[in-house]
Amino acid sequence: MLIVQKYGGTSVGTLERIDEVAKRVIKTKDAGNDVVVIVSAMSGVTNKLIEYAEYFDKNPSEREYDMLLSAGERVTSSLLAIALTAKGYPSVAFSGRQAGIKTDDFHTKSKIEVIDPVAIQNALKDGKIVVVAGFQGVNKNGDVTTLGRGGSDLSAVAIAGALKADLCEIYTDVDGVYTTDPRIEPKAKKLDKVSYDEMLELASLGAKVLLNRSVELAKKLNINLVTRSSFNEHEGTLITGENSMEGVIISGIALDRNQARVGIRDIEDKPGVAAKIFKKLSQKEINVDMIIQNVGKNGVANLSFTVPQNELDKAVSALNNLGENLNVESDSDIVKVSIVGIGMKSHSGIASTAFETLANNGINIQMISTSEIRISVIVDAKYGELAVRLFHDAYGLNA
Amino acid sequence: MLIVQKYGGTSVGTLERIDEVAKRVIKTKDAGNDVVVIVSAMSGVTNKLIEYAEYFDKNPSEREYDMLLSAGERVTSSLLAIALTAKGYPSVAFSGRQAGIKTDDFHTKSKIEVIDPVAIQNALKDGKIVVVAGFQGVNKNGDVTTLGRGGSDLSAVAIAGALKADLCEIYTDVDGVYTTDPRIEPKAKKLDKVSYDEMLELASLGAKVLLNRSVELAKKLNINLVTRSSFNEHEGTLITGENSMEGVIISGIALDRNQARVGIRDIEDKPGVAAKIFKKLSQKEINVDMIIQNVGKNGVANLSFTVPQNELDKAVSALNNLGENLNVESDSDIVKVSIVGIGMKSHSGIASTAFETLANNGINIQMISTSEIRISVIVDAKYGELAVRLFHDAYGLNA
Known part of the structure; x- marks a missing residue:
């Protein structure tokens, strides 16, 4: 299978965590899969860079702001590729540009226009694990753009679509989608499976696992999404188009x-x-x-x-x-x-x-x-x- | 005049220092000059990134190592461009790639092969101050490369050459080139002027202001170099080809x-x-x-x-x-x-x-x-x- 995995900020929040992520990626690779990994910035880094920019200007020039913020994901992707290679799994880190992610011109909230997956595909053909810096792309001038909130999830789903991946796993620090907020109802249970449309309603109503734009894109591209935790081995929640159950089901x-x-x-x-x-x-x-x-x-x-x-x-x-x-x-x-x-x-x-x-x-x-x-x-x-x-x-x- | 200024790690070591650098750049611009600024990573940042990489591998994969380290200069260049723009001086930040710096394939110690200065020239024509991330370029595959020790100085000299700049100022935390190490001989005096060849001898013999490869390149391109401090207003030392004095002069x-x-x-x-x-x-x-x-x-x-x-x-x-x-x-x-x-x-x-x-x-x-x-x-x-x-x-x- 071709599997796209995305790891969020807390999942790569420390060097030890990046090491854990490397092990998980290797496990997926060892199971016979091709793996493309999308990473966020280490938790705290993006906020620190935002603070830096706002020291000079509450409304910093957006083109430079994007170049600034994109550094966070570049660092994580380089480090994870170094970690994987060190463990004997040849790996290559790509920036958004190198991964072929072309966006429109709207700095700080760009939309992905097209992905040219050739560089990723060539690296996969060479047997490499590909690590992509999330959240970023380039516009037609070659300027770095960023995708706004939830941008790395979006990178992952769009890359999964361009590669026709079999699965796109979104790793966070929660186990998946729950029937309701467990802090309100301790009996809340993790859902094994939920449809795109249900997820859209749940997400827009406060379940913060995935932002709507990523789920909408997954629906449009018909990508099987799994949201799960990188801190344990629990199965996550599959978000998909099909739903084999008959009749009405209350999911949450x-x-x-x-x-x-x-x-x-x-x-x-x-x-x-x-x-x-x-x-x-x-x-x-x-x-x-x-x-x-x-x-x-x-x-x-x-x-x-x-x-x-x-x-x-x-x-x-x-x-x-x-x-x-x-x-x-x-x-x-x-x-x-x-x-x-x-x-x-x-x-x-x-x-x-x-x-x-x-x-x-x-x-x-x-x-x-x-x-x-x-x-x-x-x-x-x-x-x-x-x-x-x-x-x-x-x-x-x-x- | 067209002036290239390069600011080293301590000169941009804090947000306050970047603000000071912005003021100095603006002063140069206000004097009627076109200004291109090359910046290093904030002091400490590169070492931290090296530590990160070595956590995973004492000999990290070099392509990814270069991508990792290049993030430091990208951050500084973005921040300085944001600071300048905030002060009413439209400014644009360029990565090594965007500045047209093409290098060979030797990751971690690349040589600059050619600089295509069109993007910088166009931005200058638009009246902008151009800020370039030092120390980095791209090879023919579009992979980020770094230039090794003293790489940002080299970026500055090479860009000055490609732009046929009138002057290339290298800002550090020392006032210039001295007749000898002032810690050894308190009577040591700053030189107003020194030839490329003398500087090469002084540099290779322990005067750590400039590395030889930058001076050699300045000599080859016939760039007037000035090394001076960003922490005061003292005139620095001009390093140049001509030497108007007659006869023998002991410079240091x-x-x-x-x-x-x-x-x-x-x-x-x-x-x-x-x-x-x-x-x-x-x-x-x-x-x-x-x-x-x-x-x-x-x-x-x-x-x-x-x-x-x-x-x-x-x-x-x-x-x-x-x-x-x-x-x-x-x-x-x-x-x-x-x-x-x-x-x-x-x-x-x-x-x-x-x-x-x-x-x-x-x-x-x-x-x-x-x-x-x-x-x-x-x-x-x-x-x-x-x-x-x-x-x-x-x-x-x-x-």
Whole structure:
């Protein structure tokens, strides 16, 4: 098999850890696989480099900022290749450029445009282990670019795609994807398998194992992703397109504390007001999530929607400056609890279980939204963790 | 003018120091010059990276070792460009590759083959200050190479040559080239000007301001070099081809403690024995310096020569294994004291002053060698510093 492995910052956080990673890579190679390894910077290094840059400028020139930050991953990749070669496994370190990763021009948050995998393929043909500096590429001018948050995961998935790898393993310091946050519900269990779409919902709702852009790319390229720990031998969680199980499965319960509710009461029920509101919010690049509108008796409506907490002030101020004399109120003391699983919409019982469970425990549902694979409810912040535990039990995840 | 400035490790050793360097660069720019800056790694960084590599392998794979070490200069160049841009002086950081520095394939000690200065020239045309990561280039495969000890100086001189710069300033933590080591003779004075050839003798004899390969390249490319301190505003020392002074000038006294003497007594005076000895030493890559042979009465000769102290054991063992049953003795308790200055050979008084000075002070000369611009004597190690001080006075350098 051709296996791509990515090791995050804590996995390569010390020289001893890099040595451990080398052993794991060798084990994979010894099992008869071709191996391409993508590495992050040693934990702490990127933050130190950011501090350095910000000593001179809070908004440092972006082209140079990218060149600066890319040094961290270059160091790790060189060291791992040296470690592997020292152990008798010829290895070569590639920068993003040398690995053929071509990006667009948007420094500090570039997108990968294309990967030319020839150099990697030639090194593999020579029997070498290839170690690639994650998080980085080059634009058409040959300037170093970086891929933004979660960039090394993205490097790994994109390289796996370009090489048509059989598997892309993402190593972190957690064992995989859990049915919910084990700090909230100790009975939370690691999932053996989850679909791309479920993972997307779980990731966007607070499971921090993988960022959405990596999962989206894996889905698009149809890459089998495994997320697992480099600190033990436990099997991780396979994230894949297929799902052999029949019917509905609840894969997890997610808690999102970064939510705030904006309410606008007594809006005149004339066409165009709601449109004007959301156009304004969109112009201000505010991410609106759930929206509820109730039309009342007297031709007036109540409108509610949620935004990320750190965009709340901007949203309220945008609405107050709209010139419509709106009656705006806001509440950041709420959370979103989500039940994620495939085939949900065709099973109305799923929703009724949620309502019943909360009602039986005196928890009021402020807002609801549903998708193909998710039901989310907005509740008072103080009930958030309780709701997670109740759902975890109600949907049989404690078993 | 077009000025190339190179700042060494201590000059960019902290963020505060990089800020000071930025101010100095800006002063040069504000005076109406185009400026290209070459930087070393922050002091300590390269050693730390070497330690990291040696944790895995005392002889790390060289290609990866070069990629690893090159990260240090990339960080400094990015930071300085960020600092300059933040102060309102648009600046661009280039890696060795981006600066067009093409080298041969000898990792860890590459030679610069050619510099394509177009990218630097275009950036200068745009009014930018160009900051280049020193010590590094790329080979024809696009792999990062490093230039070995003194590599950043070499980057600076080579770039100055490719750009036909008017001046190449090498900034360190010393004020320039001195008539001798001020720790030995407090009356030592900084030289305003010295020729390439004198500098070559002074450098090879222990004045550690500049390594010979940089001076040799400056001479070849006819680059006016200035070595000065980045920690004060003192004028430095100009190293140049021309020398407007007439006649003989003693520019300095150098002390080389890294010398050992090998003596071979009672060699049969038959043709070929000496040739055999030096051929063997050359095969073993031992650097033989001074050679003296005295032919005695009975057809036997005494041969003496000097080698660097750290090659003494290798030299003695090579001779003992030559199969000629040689009577080999060695002495590492010696030093070489050299008087350096132009036009020396045509002034026999220079040599006689040296002999007289030492004789008057009871110092025995074990060996002597002379060149166009240098007289060197080997004396007992214990007399080394005294000899330096005596010469410094005798040749009028105390004045």
